[in-house]
Amino acid sequence: MGCVALETVLAVAACVVQASPAPHQGTNVELVVGLVMFLLAGFLLAFVGLSVGRIARPNMPHPEKASTYECGEPAIGDSWVQFDLRFYTVALVFIVFDVEVALLWPWAVVYRDMGGAAFWPFLVFFLLIAIPFLYEWKSGYLDWVRASTGQRRESVLDSPEDAEAST
Amino acid sequence: MNVIAATDYWANIPIGEHLWLVSPMIVLVCTMLAVVTCPILLGRRTRTITAVVAIGVTAAFVMAIRVAMQVADGGTSGLSTVSGSGMLIIDNLSAGYQLLMLAFLGCVIGLWWIGSAATERDAPEFFVLLLGSALGMVLMVSTSNLLMIVMAIEMASLPSYALVSFNKRDRAGAEGGLKYMIFGAICAAIMLYGASLLYGLAGSLNFADIAKMVALSFAGGGRDVVLVSVALLCFFAGVAFKISAVPFHFWCPDAFQAAKIEVTTWLSVVSKAAGLILLVRLVAIFCGTVGAAGLMHTVEPIAWGIAIVAAITCTLGNIAAYRQRSVKRLLAYSSIAHAGYMLMATAVFIHPDVAGSEAGISALLAYVFIYLFMNLGAFGVTAMVYWATGTDDIDAFTGLIRRAPALAIPMIICLMSLVGLPPFGGFLGKWWIWIALGRLDSTLGWFLIMVMGLNTVVSLYYYLRIVVRMTLRDDGQAVLRPSFGGMAMVNVCAIVLFPVMFIFANGFKSTADHFARRMFVPTADATVSAEPSVEGDHSAMADAWVDDAAGHNDRDVKRP
Amino acid sequence: MGTIGLTHYLVVAAILFCSGMFVMATKRNAIGILIGVELVLNSTNINFVAFDRYLGPGQLDGQIMALFVIVLAAAEAALAVAICMNFYRNLSTIDVDHGTELRG
Numbered sequence: 001m002g003c004v005a006l007e008t009v010l011a012v013a014a015c016v017v018q019a020s021p022a023p024h025q026g027t028n029v030e031l032v033v034g035l036v037m038f039l040l041a042g043f044l045l046a047f048v049g050l051s052v053g054r055i056a057r058p059n060m061p062h063p064e065k066a067s068t069y070e071c072g073e074p075a076i077g078d079s080w081v082q083f084d085l086r087f088y089t090v091a092l093v094f095i096v097f098d099v100e101v102a103l104l105w106p107w108a109v110v111y112r113d114m115g116g117a118a119f120w121p122f123l124v125f126f127l128l129i130a131i132p133f134l135y136e137w138k139s140g141y142l143d144w145v146r147a148s149t150g151q152r153r154e155s156v157l158d159s160p161e162d163a164e165a166s167t
Numbered sequence: 168m169n170v171i172a173a174t175d176y177w178a179n180i181p182i183g184e185h186l187w188l189v190s191p192m193i194v195l196v197c198t199m200l201a202v203v204t205c206p207i208l209l210g211r212r213t214r215t216i217t218a219v220v221a222i223g224v225t226a227a228f229v230m231a232i233r234v235a236m237q238v239a240d241g242g243t244s245g246l247s248t249v250s251g252s253g254m255l256i257i258d259n260l261s262a263g264y265q266l267l268m269l270a271f272l273g274c275v276i277g278l279w280w281i282g283s284a285a286t287e288r289d290a291p292e293f294f295v296l297l298l299g300s301a302l303g304m305v306l307m308v309s310t311s312n313l314l315m316i317v318m319a320i321e322m323a324s325l326p327s328y329a330l331v332s333f334n335k336r337d338r339a340g341a342e343g344g345l346k347y348m349i350f351g352a353i354c355a356a357i358m359l360y361g362a363s364l365l366y367g368l369a370g371s372l373n374f375a376d377i378a379k380m381v382a383l384s385f386a387g388g389g390r391d392v393v394l395v396s397v398a399l400l401c402f403f404a405g406v407a408f409k410i411s412a413v414p415f416h417f418w419c420p421d422a423f424q425a426a427k428i429e430v431t432t433w434l435s436v437v438s439k440a441a442g443l444i445l446l447v448r449l450v451a452i453f454c455g456t457v458g459a460a461g462l463m464h465t466v467e468p469i470a471w472g473i474a475i476v477a478a479i480t481c482t483l484g485n486i487a488a489y490r491q492r493s494v495k496r497l498l499a500y501s502s503i504a505h506a507g508y509m510l511m512a513t514a515v516f517i518h519p520d521v522a523g524s525e526a527g528i529s530a531l532l533a534y535v536f537i538y539l540f541m542n543l544g545a546f547g548v549t550a551m552v553y554w555a556t557g558t559d560d561i562d563a564f565t566g567l568i569r570r571a572p573a574l575a576i577p578m579i580i581c582l583m584s585l586v587g588l589p590p591f592g593g594f595l596g597k598w599w600i601w602i603a604l605g606r607l608d609s610t611l612g613w614f615l616i617m618v619m620g621l622n623t624v625v626s627l628y629y630y631l632r633i634v635v636r637m638t639l640r641d642d643g644q645a646v647l648r649p650s651f652g653g654m655a656m657v658n659v660c661a662i663v664l665f666p667v668m669f670i671f672a673n674g675f676k677s678t679a680d681h682f683a684r685r686m687f688v689p690t691a692d693a694t695v696s697a698e699p700s701v702e703g704d705h706s707a708m709a710d711a712w713v714d715d716a717a718g719h720n721d722r723d724v725k726r727p
Numbered sequence: 728m729g730t731i732g733l734t735h736y737l738v739v740a741a742i743l744f745c746s747g748m749f750v751m752a753t754k755r756n757a758i759g760i761l762i763g764v765e766l767v768l769n770s771t772n773i774n775f776v777a778f779d780r781y782l783g784p785g786q787l788d789g790q791i792m793a794l795f796v797i798v799l800a801a802a803e804a805a806l807a808v809a810i811c812m813n814f815y816r817n818l819s820t821i822d823v824d825h826g827t828e829l830r831g
Contacts, residue, residue, distance in 0.1 A: 088812065092805050099801045102794060128200070135203035135291070139211075314792050321799050325806050332813050341810075341817040342826035348810045349760050349823065352803055353751055356767035359796060360744055363774035367737075370778075372788045421829040 089141060093133075100129055188237070188257040190230040191265055195302045198223025202294045213290040217280060220294050224276065228269040235262040253311035253373045256448075259682050260532075261309035264444050267539060271437050272301050274543060274656055278429040281650045282554045293333060296326035297433070304441035307409075311374040311452055313362045313402075316445065320358070320405055323441060324351045327434060331426040343425020350418040354408035361401025368395060374449055378456040385465040399469075406449070409442030410506045413480040420487075423499035428553055431495060432546040435502045440535050443509050447531055450516045474514040474611050478618040481507025485626045494549050495559045497629065501585060502542065504626060509534055511615045512600045515607060526603040529683035533676060534596035537584070537668065541593055544581035544660030548574045551649040551657070564633055566641030573654045574647065575637045577661035582630045584664045587623050592664035595672055597623070599679075736777035743770035757811045757821040761804065768800045 104122070111118050136142055186193070201219050209215050238258055275297070279287075287293060303322030310316055328351060332344025366372055368390050369380035381399065383389030404415060411419040423431045457463055484504030491497040512534060515527030549559055551574055556563040567575040584593030601619065604612040668675065743766055750763030772793045779789025811821050818825055 085812070088808065092809075095801045095805050099798050102797055106791070106794065128196070131200050132203050132295075135207055138207045314788070314795060318795055318799070321803070325802055328810060329806060332810050335813055335816070338817045339828050341814045342828050344810050345757060345814045345823065346826060346829075348807055349757060352761065352764045352807060355799075355803070356747065356751075356764045356771070359771040359799075360767060360774070363740075363771045363778065363792075366789060366792070367774060367778035367782075370782050370786075372792065424829055 086144060093136070093142065096129065096133075100126075188234055189255065191227045191234060191269065192302060192305055194223060194227040194230055195298055195305070198227070199295050199298045199302075202291050202298070206291050211291065213284055213287055216290045216294060217276070217284065220276060220298070221273075223298075224269060224273055228266070228273070231262065231266045231269050235259075235266050238262050253375065254315055255306075256309050256311060258309075260444060260448065261305070263682065264308045264441070265305050267536070268301065268304060268437050268441070271433075271539065271543065272297070274547075275429050275433045275437075277652055277656060278432060278547065278550055279427075281653050282429060282550060283427060289333075293330075296330050296333070300324075300326040300330070300433075300438070304437060307441045308444040308448065311448060313366060313372040313374065313377075316374075317355075317359060317362055317405070320409060320445075321355055323438060324355070324409075327351075327422075327430075327438065330430045330433075331422050333427065333430070337425075339425045340427075343421045343423075347418045347422035350415075351408060354404050354415055357401050358403075358405025358408075361398045361404065364394070364398035365402055368398060374452050375456055378453040379460070381453070382457040382460055382462040382466060385468070386462050387465075406442060406446055407476070410439055410446065410510070411503050412476055412506055412510055413483050413503075416480065416484070416503050416506075419503055420496050420499040423502075424493060424496045428495065428546065428550040428559070431499075432543060432550070435499065435546065436539050436542045439502060439506065440539055443506070443531070443535050446513060447528060450513055451528060454516050470514050470516075470611060473510060474615055477507050477510035477514060478615065479507075480504070480510060481622045482618065482625075483507075485622050485629075488626070488629050491629075492561050493559050494561055494564065494633065495546075495553075497561075497633075498542070498545055498549065501626070501630075504622065505538055505585070507622075508597065508600060508619060509538070511619060512603060514611065514615065515600075515603045525680070525683045526599075526606055529676070529679040530596070530599035530603045532682055533599055533679040536675075536679075537592045537596040537664070540660045540663045541581050541584045544577050544657050544664065545585065547653060547657040547660065548578040548581070551653050552647070555647040555649060556644075561633060561636060562642075563644075564636050566644060567637040567647075569641060569646075570644060571647040571649060573658065574649060577657040578637065579634055580661040580665050581657075582634055586627050586630045590665065590669060592668035595668060595675075599676065733777055733781045736773055740770040740773040740777070743767070743773065755822050755824050757814065757823050758808075760823070761807050761811075765800060765804065768796055772796050 103125070107118060107122055198220060201223060202216060205216050205219050234257065239262075279293070284290070300323045303319050303324070303326070306315060306319035307323055310319060328344055328348040331347050332340045334340045365377050365380075368384075369377040371377065380389060381395055384392055384395040389395075408415040408418075423435060426434065453466075454463070457466055481504045484500045484502075484507060488497050488500035488504065491500060509531055512527050512531035515530070551571075552563050552567070553559045555571075564578075567578065580591060584591040587593045587597040597619070601616060604616050604619075606612075747763045747766030747770060750766060751760050752763075754760050754763060775789040775793040775796070779786065779793075782789070814826070815821050
């Protein structure tokens, strides 16, 4: 298309304007002028192209044309689908361990200097996370395919980890 | 990165004696772990889990008695890994609150056992959330460090949101929980922003250093006053949210109405008291620091700010309570009004005369103590009526004096206490706040006395409405048969409020005075001089950034 | 232009804070409000870390605080989404304006 050619020309022109007056001499003003010109040219180009097209093109609307894929499979439903709640549980477990790692970071930094003194507090901290995790596991909140008897709780409204992670 | 190793952090790690001081909290954490371990090993039976919790809370209570005895004769025994940071303070105030809180935790669990245990299928979750918020509240009252304050407030709040919307099939619960959570999240975010500004302005997370900075700024020798005020306002949004002061009160009626009644009791009694005691501690530190520097007169705008918020809070709470039919909601508004009264006592602190401040603190502590019993009694009776009739509408109370005299009489005593009529406990609380305000002998004091008097008259009407329903009307509803444990609990509350409190009023007040005086023991790092030149070296370090902000340079140049 | 100083960080944080407040004030969608909260929390983190850097060496309070704010944000988000889901299950919307059951 002509548009592309015009754009290239303008871009080259802008580069030339920017580069031509003694590039090593100094600088900020030329750079800014060049960038401004480049921006202006870009906006102008888009504006001219679109408005010329709007004036020149034939106008024949058709619902088929407005669909997402004009040619190919018709779209089914909305792209805003509801995700399965199980993903939420997985995300929750991920967040707990994610944050645990964030809290372990400073611990890891000083571990070499601290030695054994740093080990036991960590163990306590880890237990605070591990035991509620075992609870979730054992209670079946982490099962991907849940037995129908275990269906009575779909959500994990309350994760014990939350409370403990903030200790 | 050997920064931490360079400080002798590990030399100060709390061991032995220090761990004993926090043993009630450790027991609470262990109980939480036991509650989630129990279903793994023994199954999810509600009875087993409740037994585990009962053992845990009792153990924590015993430990709390031990701690209270240990700190009773010492002054403020600071417990912190880095000395002077105020990370964890176990003193009379926090030990006393802890003791009361554990007792009330027992009462709430008792209420739950009477009313909800039979139908509850998620007992482990309920208890983990309840104990988690309890732990957060204990931490809230035993710290003066911004980091710990923020974490403790959140730790008390997050489980509360879940507790309000605990029942998944309940529309009202879902709505109340969502409103509470969104409001809480916004307030927490604003509070954190304020905390970050305060940290930058004072160069420290310890509230004593921040108080010093604020006082200097108000005296005109420090930071920009506007910036400091904005930071303080933002920070105290979080505290105001906890005690539901206007304009951060919107969550309160909705959350209280939507929650199960034992959760409402928990939130209105213990959670609010924790917020107030945190406020007491912060203001006491503030007054101690500022008073020692002789800069009290410069912070009078803060006192007026608190006074106006207090006046609006109690007026609004009382007016809104007028048209409520749900007794739960009525009591929620009444608790907003009471938060207003208690804020009035806070306004007394900030006064040039430190003796006035002491009177304010002791009046506030006494009021909080009485408030705990008044509200526990009123909510307890409401719970009994709710479980017996299935509604908390005011009509369910009609003729209660005939249907269940063992509930009606304590309810009358609690309601009259809430009004503040003379022979009852609530009157003493109000009277002491009145005296503290009167002793100020200033415009602020008289203004607050007037507001409080008017509000008492206004509130008389809606409390009396319930009393009249209970005693003078009767539409022949069936006789109630509440459980013995519940009746015993509300009657104990009533007995504390009426004869006991009145007989031991003097001893009670002197205990409160004793507590209040302890709050003012100046610690080494809380003393401050009016001379800017005596500022510590890290304060000078904190100035470094101001040079960067051109707008503040002029103020800084003045300092030597 | 000079070097990047504390003020620049504070301005970025303030802009973030204001955007967060704006989002919180205008969104009717519960998740949208929570995103606003997260913005404010992040502005807080920028403040803490920047102050910490400029308050001098050897002081780690600000960084520790930022770490805990991250933890806080995670815990809050996890719980908040659960409560939103609960709301959705009961009312089939997460528009906070639809919560009209409790009034008075």
